[in-house]
Amino acid sequence: MPNLLVSSNAAELAQAAAKHITERAIAVVRERGTFSFVLAGGSTPRSVYSLLATSHRSEFPWQQTHFFWGDERHVPPTDPESNFRMAWESMLSRVLVPSENIHRIHAEDEDADNAARAYSEEIRAGLAVTSGALPVFDFVLLGIGPDGHTASLFPHTTALRVTDRLVVTNWVDKLKSIRITMTVPLLTNARETAFLVQGAEKAPAVKEILEGEYRPDLYPAQLIAKKASSVTWMLDQNSASLLTSAKESLHER
Numbered sequence: 001m002p003n004l005l006v007s008s009n010a011a012e013l014a015q016a017a018a019k020h021i022t023e024r025a026i027a028v029v030r031e032r033g034t035f036s037f038v039l040a041g042g043s044t045p046r047s048v049y050s051l052l053a054t055s056h057r058s059e060f061p062w063q064q065t066h067f068f069w070g071d072e073r074h075v076p077p078t079d080p081e082s083n084f085r086m087a088w089e090s091m092l093s094r095v096l097v098p099s100e101n102i103h104r105i106h107a108e109d110e111d112a113d114n115a116a117r118a119y120s121e122e123i124r125a126g127l128a129v130t131s132g133a134l135p136v137f138d139f140v141l142l143g144i145g146p147d148g149h150t151a152s153l154f155p156h157t158t159a160l161r162v163t164d165r166l167v168v169t170n171w172v173d174k175l176k177s178i179r180i181t182m183t184v185p186l187l188t189n190a191r192e193t194a195f196l197v198q199g200a201e202k203a204p205a206v207k208e209i210l211e212g213e214y215r216p217d218l219y220p221a222q223l224i225a226k227k228a229s230s231v232t233w234m235l236d237q238n239s240a241s242l243l244t245s246a247k248e249s250l251h252e253r
């Protein structure tokens with residue numbers, strides 16, 4: 001059963017999420033010396049990243065953290081659509097992180113598959129994985145869309161079934177665009193996974209992912225939620241509103 005952290009509203013969710021991530025980062029660095037953190041894209045994490053860089057600025061282990069991205073749009077890092085740009089503006093540009101600790105996807109590469117392959121190597125190098133073993137991230141942060149996608153693993157897309165790559169391109173027909181995304185085997189291999197979800201429009205997807213039948217082609221987030229170890233759902237009351245289990249799990253203050 002995943003851990004549910006339900007907050008009253010968006011502001012409280014951001015605070016609870018930033019607190020949870022900071023606590024985990026400190027604990028992992030104390031235990032292992034470094035913290036490999038896969039960032040989510042989209043818009044919801046912006047407020048959390050901003051709190052990490054402000055409220056948690058002094059306690060977060062910036063020097064020991066390696067930042068990765070779970071997915072990226074096929075755009076330059078300066079593009080308003082860039083997940084890197086969102087994290088850079090809200091957090092990384094405001095704190096002292098060694099540049100070698102920032103492992104962005106080079107999505108400016110015209111050849112998206114080349115960018116995906118290069119990122120696979122970046123991940124292996126960043127985590128010092130030399131063998132063919134599957135890299136293990138300490139913490140993966142993910143969002144979900146109202147359609148049940150996570151990272152850039154969208155319903156009925158080819159990336160859902162890739163098992164022999166760490167990072168692939170994925171054509172998303174409904175967006176008429178190509179994405180670059182970590183694959184299910186890599187994302188489910190992390191030590192800890194947290195979904196950050198806010199808003200009533202996502203309540204049906206949250207309900208289906210957590211309490212519905214297993215239909216991963218329709219709700220790709222199930223591929224991670226049901227297989228990853230140590231999964232935490234950080235929700236606001238709106239996105240958790242259709243869950244039967246959320247009624248009991250109040251957000252510890």
Ligand code: 6PG
Nearest residue numbers: 041042043044143144145150151
């Ligand atoms: C992306 C993200 C994607 C995101 C969800 C939720 O590249 O867009 O990786 O998976 O997490 O779409 O996005 P919002 O936070 O904007 O609702």
